[in-house]
Amino acid sequence: MLKGIRQRAIGSYVFLFSVFMVLTFLRSLGVVDLLTVLLGSFWATVVMAWLTNRRLISPVEQITSVAQEMAGGFLDAEIRVKGEEELDDLAWSINYMARELRKNLTVITEERNRARAILNSMADGVIALDKDGRVILVNPVVESIFNVKEEEWIGNQLIKVIRNHELEQLFIRALNSMQPVLNNELQVLTPEPRLFRVEISPLKGNQEEKMGVVGLLTDVTERRKLERMRSEFVANVSHELRTPLTSINGFVETLLDGAVEDPATAKNFLSIINAEGKRLANLIDDLLKLSRLEDRRSKLNKQPVDLTEVIDNTVKMFAPRAWEKNIELTGELPQEMPPVPGDQGFLSQVMINLVDNAIKYTLPGGKVKIKVNFSRDEVTVSVADTGIGIPPESLPRVFERFYRVDKARSREMGGTGLGLSISKHIVEAHGGKIWATSDEAGSIFSFSLPLQE
Numbered sequence: 101m102l103k104g105i106r107q108r109a110i111g112s113y114v115f116l117f118s119v120f121m122v123l124t125f126l127r128s129l130g131v132v133d134l135l136t137v138l139l140g141s142f143w144a145t146v147v148m149a150w151l152t153n154r155r156l157i158s159p160v161e162q163i164t165s166v167a168q169e170m171a172g173g174f175l176d177a178e179i180r181v182k183g184e185e186e187l188d189d190l191a192w193s194i195n196y197m198a199r200e201l202r203k204n205l206t207v208i209t210e211e212r213n214r215a216r217a218i219l220n221s222m223a224d225g226v227i228a229l230d231k232d233g234r235v236i237l238v239n240p241v242v243e244s245i246f247n248v249k250e251e252e253w254i255g256n257q258l259i260k261v262i263r264n265h266e267l268e269q270l271f272i273r274a275l276n277s278m279q280p281v282l283n284n285e286l287q288v289l290t291p292e293p294r295l296f297r298v299e300i301s302p303l304k305g306n307q308e309e310k311m312g313v314v315g316l317l318t319d320v321t322e323r324r325k326l327e328r329m330r331s332e333f334v335a336n337v338s339h340e341l342r343t344p345l346t347s348i349n350g351f352v353e354t355l356l357d358g359a360v361e362d363p364a365t366a367k368n369f370l371s372i373i374n375a376e377g378k379r380l381a382n383l384i385d386d387l388l389k390l391s392r393l394e395d396r397r398s399k400l401n402k403q404p405v406d407l408t409e410v411i412d413n414t415v416k417m418f419a420p421r422a423w424e425k426n427i428e429l430t431g432e433l434p435q436e437m438p439p440v441p442g443d444q445g446f447l448s449q450v451m452i453n454l455v456d457n458a459i460k461y462t463l464p465g466g467k468v469k470i471k472v473n474f475s476r477d478e479v480t481v482s483v484a485d486t487g488i489g490i491p492p493e494s495l496p497r498v499f500e501r502f503y504r505v506d507k508a509r510s511r512e513m514g515g516t517g518l519g520l521s522i523s524k525h526i527v528e529a530h531g532g533k534i535w536a537t538s539d540e541a542g543s544i545f546s547f548s549l550p551l552q553e
């Protein structure tokens with residue numbers, strides 16, 4: 101391309117030389133004087149310099165300055181020159197290159213934004229390291245897990261940012277081996293203890309060359325908690341089922357071994373077997389109730405419920421037992437009460453569980469009192485007793501499944517430790533709250549229900 105320019109430059113030198121030669125020749129013939137030769141040569145040089153500047157130097161300067169702007173990232177700049185044909189071609193090529201770059205840059209930016217959006221909306225944490233172990237990418241989940249901003253991560257060694265030796269070792273192992281590394285239960289302490297499943301995969305280039313590693317951090321704290329609860333639940337259920345069964349088997353074997361011959365012993369054993377059988381059936385009933393409530397399979401059949409009626413019925417139901425145990429069972433109910441939106445059957449179950457406990461855990465001569473209070477938004481029912489009370493450390497646990505303050509004693513009374521947990525489920529399914537307080541004077545179990553749906 102530059103051939104033409106070079107030829108033109110040589111041409112101009114030849115032209116200047118020719119002008120000089122012609123003038124010198126004319127001078128030797130005496131046609132012109134020395135001043136004319138000098139002036140002629142001078143003007144010829146000036147004209148040539150002007151032409152070179154206009155057609156060559158100034159367009160090149162312009163091209164250089166726009167190219168510098170482009171290099172600085174301003175790809176919208178465009179070269180507009182009029183000069184030598186070759187320079188026009190050069191300008192056109194640079195403009196074309198800038199246009200192509202602009203197009204590619206748009207595609208790359210869009211792709212980067214898409215990848216960012218995916219990373220930002222992920223529920224799992226992502227950390228990518230380059231082959232030297234420096235952080236090249238983290239997503240917002242990772243920032244919040246470790247409470248460290250992205251700027252502090254990028255370009256730094258992992259350990260400098262998070263100080264979790266175990267996690268760092270996993271990344272180092274993956275980087276060194278370039279093989280996937282998995283840890284199902286990594287504990288992260290900052291800012292609060294949580295369990296993560298960490299899966300690190302190698303990043304390889306097109307030629308299988310080592311580029312780094314990328315780690316995925318999945319929070320499994322809740323899942324592990326549920327798994328633990330489930331296995332505890334299975335262990336508890338098996339235990340609770342086995343206890344009455346062992347007792348039934350024991351008495352049946354004794355009967356078979358000859359006790360059946362003695363009618364008094366046989367009757368005693370059979371009544372124990374009967375009671376244990378009933379307990380087993382109750383337990384299975386309770387378990388089914390609980391599982392249906394948890395499954396939300398048994399939908400609440402909500403209707404306006406007259407709570408006074410529910411409480412009256414419960415008092416009537418427990419009156420004989422209270423009388424037998426010499427316990428004063430009373431209800432302090434308002435004259436008028438708005439209906440509560442709820443499931444009558446389930447709400448009766450809550451009342452039965454609370455009054456049953458109050459009588460069960462109160463010694464003869466004690467008192468059990470049911471009270472109702474209501475405001476514009478909610479109604480609160482409380483069952484207070486003068487019973488044995490609940491130690492403060494047990495109070496937060498009494499609503500857990502199978503939790504009993506005194507296991508042996510409660511089991512002796514036929515309790516399975518499911519009553520309060522069922523009640524809690526029912527009250528919460530109604531959008532309400534249930535709680536307990538207790539001291540030496542006795543315990544108060546209360547629940548509140550919203551009056552509006």
Ligand SMILES: Nc1ncnc2c1ncn2[C@@H]1O[C@H](COP(=O)(O)OP(=O)(O)OP(=O)(O)O)[C@@H](O)[C@H]1O
Nearest residue numbers: 457458461489498504505510515516517518519520
């Ligand atoms: N009014 C109360 N006074 C003292 N302790 C209580 C009272 N109510 C509950 N508790 C304690 O809370 C525990 C759990 O109560 P919950 O009603 O869930 O089970 P339970 O009464 O043992 O068995 P059941 O499943 O038959 O109701 C009881 O074992 C008892 O230790």
Ligand SMILES: [Mg+2]
Nearest residue numbers: 453457519520
């Ligand atoms: Mg109970």
